[in-house]
Amino acid sequence: MWWPGDDSLLRVRPRDTDWEGVRLHVVTGKGGTGKTTVAGALAIALAAGGRRVLLMEVEGRQGIARLFDSPPLPYAERRVAVAPATPTLPGGEVYALAADPEAALVEYLEMFYNLRHAGTALTRLGVVDFATTIAPGLRDVLLTGKAVEATRRRSGGRLYYDAVIMDAPPTGRIGKFLNVATEVSGLAKMGPVRGHADTVQSVIKSPQTAVHFVTVLEEMPVQETLDGVAELRGLAQGGLQLGGIMINMVRPVDLTEEQLQAAAGGTLDEHELDTGLKAAGIEDRRGLAASLAAELTEHAREELAQRAQRTRVAEAGQPCYDLPLITDQMDLAGLYRLAAALREQGAA
């Protein structure tokens, strides 16, 4: 078996992880690769050991609510899951927040200018929409600003959250999204938002933040990941830290190397298959061996194609983590399995 067991979160012991010191985990990826699912699993993994983490989404899709099978999330931090306790470690808590720029702006106005009532009125007038519209960077800075605020929040002399995980925009938009100070500086050369953006940027471009990519082993998502990594590397001189590459939906390899090559080449021994079917007591075997051989061939070709993509992913030069394909509908049990896989591999 590829994965040592589904209960491996139980075997986790306190130890160093690959991202020690990172407190803001930004998770991006191409659409359809399971970005939200992986962000959720990472949140559970990071919560293990009695920690409190915040999982935050920024695109108004309510993907987190669906993932945790909870009612739509408001602009408020709600507990959506617990990390299971283990014999050696206490459980932990996962909070979730669906951030939206309007509410973030109202909060910002209140925090910095004591303008809560004005903010609420402006929201009704559509001014907030207007302001975030004429300055798209403003929208992003409000959302990243909210993540940074949660990351730095203190309560009773200690940090409120041990980690913040952001289900960020997809790979195609991530560079712009994170490069807020630059995006905003083109617009607001000296406005107060500029000062706010600089603060946000200083956290995002610090060792406290890492940007993880989610991909599957298919050509286009892998290409987008490599492009995204290259783009962020360009921004990395400013200190942006690239994180891991989470390879999602990895299928176990069920064939030996010899069988794999034979299957991919279409030279499987159909007679041997048929003998096996007979030994298994299957009576109506007409055409069955040929059909199963065809299925094996497809499976093998998929596996070889995935191998080629894996080599390309490795070219990015970032740590890679495998997440097993969950064949059933994704639910909490599936999320815990993914979380366990992340912990076993040292991602959290």
Add this chain to the structure above:
Amino acid sequence: MRPGPALEVDRLLDDPRTRIIVCCGSGGVGKTTTAAALGLRAAERGRHVVVLTVDPARRLAQSMGLSSLDNTPRPVPCAAAEAAGGSLHAMMLDMKRTFDEIVEAHSDPDRAAQILANPFYQSLSSSFAGTQEYMAMEKLGQLRRADEWDLIVVDTPPSRSALDFLDAPQRLGRFLDGRLIRLLTAPTKAGGRAYLKFVTAGFTMVTGVITKVIGAQMLRDVQTFIAAFDTMFGGFRERADDTYRLLQAPGTAFLVIATPEPDALREASYFVDRLSSDQMPLAGLIVNRVHRSPAAHLSAARSLAAAEVLQPVPGSGENPSDLGENGHGNGNGLPVPEAGPPDLRGMPAAAATMSRHPLTATALRLHAERMQLAERERRLEESFSAAHPVIPMAEVLAQPEDVHDLDGLRSVGKELARGVRLS
């Protein structure tokens, strides 16, 4: 268990009245590949086709034998299309370039230069959420008016939600024509002053806060931009309305693309409802990456049972080795042992060596997995059909490898045209 009607792709492609095909759906479902495959198939059936994509993936260009795509339709070399009297062009939307062209076409050179250099314009034309959708529609309108092609196949931008595609163009139009933008910039225009008298108090507060948030410089940029852009404003909303009507017109066909997964089908469902409430002509649903088995008569359960006859697995049934897996966390807080006691650990290994037909056992297990996957997919599609019983559907089987060339696109097109539901 009544499947929806079959989508007749070839009839759609061959009908000379079909002038625009819009492929929409959530991200990662294969919109772009589907659009290219439909375009190729139509060209090879004798139509003059242009494929407009918003996807910057080089792979698409390469699969059509082009090194890259840009904002101008480029001919795709394809002998089969020529032989059939058709042709294929492809282009990729450059939203900034398209916006610039509108500005250049609608103002004198000095003013155009002034607009193009404005920082606010630069932000609006390259990063406003909605500009890409607006410009995709604008380009579609241009291609339609040029009338050089008799079929335009377009895929939609990878929006946050598939619905943005319909809303964003009007949002940009509304924004540029909006009262608020006029209100804010009123001091630059004589006509605005009378109106202002009614709203002075509110205006002061609004500009006050906006200045606080975005800075006075930004507001000045916006005002300069509005002043220079003034003559074009009415046009924007009008253009958005025009393209909206173009989409409703006969001759346009929407294809909703999905994969047999809950999220993608949920988005598809929203989209179908929205198209019908907006009276947009929906041609059907295409479900990509569907899994089926050539040995469907061997059920998952029987297949697994047969596999177990050949090769008993640890963890199945009452196998004693289960105790080794689950019994170790005995709640005493001690470190968990790496594996069970040696005598129990030996069991699965012994069972594995007993198997005389490992290849068959593996094949049967993989077959069972595939049957289960196919069954899950079928249930998802059925619940879609139940909610939308009259929507024609087509399925495309999952391909083991990605599409790399015209042959690959051609075989996707063939699958699409098979039309009948594969179940």
